[in-house]
Amino acid sequence: MADIFTSLLWGILSLMFGSFINVCVHRIPRGESIVSPRSRCPYCLTPIRWHENIPVLSYLFLRGRCSHCRRPISARYPLTELSTLILLSAVYMKHSHDFPLLAVSAGVTLILITIFLIDLEHQVIPDVLSLILLVLGCLYSPWNPFLGSETAGRLMSAGLGFLTGSGLMMSVAFVGKKIWRKEALGGGDIKLMAALGPLLGWKGVLLTLAGGSVVGTVLCVILLSLRKIHREDAIPFGPFLTVAAWLLWMNPRWLSVF
Numbered sequence: 213m214a215d216i217f218t219s220l221l222w223g224i225l226s227l228m229f230g231s232f233i234n235v236c237v238h239r240i241p242r243g244e245s246i247v248s249p250r251s252r253c254p255y256c257l258t259p260i261r262w263h264e265n266i267p268v269l270s271y272l273f274l275r276g277r278c279s280h281c282r283r284p285i286s287a288r289y290p291l292t293e294l295s296t297l298i299l300l301s302a303v304y305m306k307h308s309h310d311f312p313l314l315a316v317s318a319g320v321t322l323i324l325i326t327i328f329l330i331d332l333e334h335q336v337i338p339d340v341l342s343l344i345l346l347v348l349g350c351l352y353s354p355w356n357p358f359l360g361s362e363t364a365g366r367l368m369s370a371g372l373g374f375l376t377g378s379g380l381m382m383s384v385a386f387v388g389k390k391i392w393r394k395e396a397l398g399g400g401d402i403k404l405m406a407a408l409g410p411l412l413g414w415k416g417v418l419l420t421l422a423g424g425s426v427v428g429t430v431l432c433v434i435l436l437s438l439r440k441i442h443r444e445d446a447i448p449f450g451p452f453l454t455v456a457a458w459l460l461w462m463n464p465r466w467l468s469v470f
């Protein structure tokens with residue numbers, strides 16, 4: 213019974229966090245506060261009442277339209293809430309036996325989803341999100357099972373991860389700029405990888421970069437051949453890095469390829 217109750221509570225919290233991610237994705241790139249004012253319809257600016265702001269259900273109940281001006285609400289909002297529910301459910305199923313690991317994993321997941329969506333839409337990774345990730349990774353590093361089996365080794369691995377993430381990305385950016393004579397990697401990507409270092413360790417950073425690059429390249433080739441994107445389009449790298457980092461965080465045994 214307690215299990216059902218806890219799972220249900222986790223699910224409700226996940227949907228609420230998904231709703232909060234929608235607010236962050238809209239407001240952080242615009243430099244607006246994420247706590248006030250209340251959410252408004254982007255067209256008629258009518259404040260959204262609490263019962264119109266229930267994750268997923270309100271969207272279905274309002275049939276995807278603002279109750280005041282009847283203009284369509286983007287399906288992206290309920291999709292983000294549902295995706296957050298799915299990913300956090302996966303985290304819960306994997307780590308519910310270890311509360312600190314569960315909490316850190318949930319935090320990492322929420323930040324990665326937010327970065328994924330903001331970079332996809334705005335081609336920017338806000339510094340504040342990478343900074344939270346970095347602080348979380350550093351604070352948790354003495355206990356992080358990802359980084360080895362004893363404390364001293366974990367701390368060393370976290371430091372090495374940070375150096376690998378920042379150093380490797382700066383080298384790639386430098387070489388890329390020499391070859392293509394334009395910005396190949398944004399500063400946001402470098403900071404994101406540096407921030408992932410203390411969470412994933414140096415091996416994790418290398419695998420994330422490799423995985424993100426492979427998935428990104430394959431997807432770009434497919435989209436180019438389908439003429440969905442063009443050669444001169446700016447393709448953000450952050451979404452691929454966040455997907456690779458999350459998958460690796462959920463599957464640490466992949467590290468054994470080293």
Ligand SMILES: [Zn+2]
Nearest residue numbers: 253256278281
């Ligand atoms: Zn409206």
